[in-house]
Amino acid sequence: TTLGASAAERGGRYFGTAVAANKLNDSTYATILNREFNSVTPENEMKWDATEPSQGNFNYASADQIVNHARQRGMQVRGHALAWHSQQPGWAQNMSGSALRNAMLNHVTQVATHYRGQIHSWDVVNEAFADGGSGARRDSNLQRTGNDWIEVAFRAARAADPGAKLCYNDYNTDNWNDAKTQAVYRMVQDFKQRGVPIDCVGLQSHLNNGSPYPSNYRTTLSSFAALGVDVQITELDIEGAPAATYRNVVNDCLAVPRCTGITVWGIRDSDSWRASQTPLLFNNSGGKKPAYDAVLSAL
């Protein structure tokens, strides 16, 4: 069996990976992708700099390649990411105030409309909270347009694609006791209370020695779920790929009914944004690592 098929048998969950369009013609890469995964997330191709390189001119060529590859094979697509402080095109980096706010909202509307009906879940807003103990929003050009920038982005995404689940996605939100986790929790709670459209919380879960696997990870997942949102593990990679840690992450997701899927952030270690840490399930030759066996047997 495979990761995707096993996850599907566990309450209709998915097991996905980040995909780069320029690797789809690498046969080792495509063979593993097509065999093992039933969800994909474009690693960079849907980001603001890729989809709107100059203001008002949209380029969907690379993202469409991934979406078409996935949908032709019955895989789900996670859209990533509509509004984010990073990987903005230069023209947006130089904007502020209502001009930036309107440009961001137009971007959300245009991209979500282009993919309307094709996206399982959108990361509408990515990484909007600060690290450390403040529990504050991250300072960014988008945040400086006003604290309500996140909720207006979610409302625009809902209007453009009413069928997509709308997620807030962040990292270092794995440990229930961290101020950043608590701050995201309070925002989601507030959105649910006020009727701001939000359906899911994405935990990126880039784990390493600095932010290790927390024993309260399952509490984090179940606490978000108790607010009435799905929880998705959206960018999983673990420094050194310890099999036991991968197994724990899978078991924690399976223990929470609203933890609906897991995405690893790449296929082979050599595909990883942190390749030197060998954090993924397949080695550079495409062979299954011990972490793969641990994940498959936990599923």
Ligand code: XIL
């Ligand atoms: C990373 C990609 O993997 C790299 O290829 C790119 O150079 C930088 O971005 N959080 C996110 C992802 O939400 O979009 C990031 O992806 C990793 C951290």
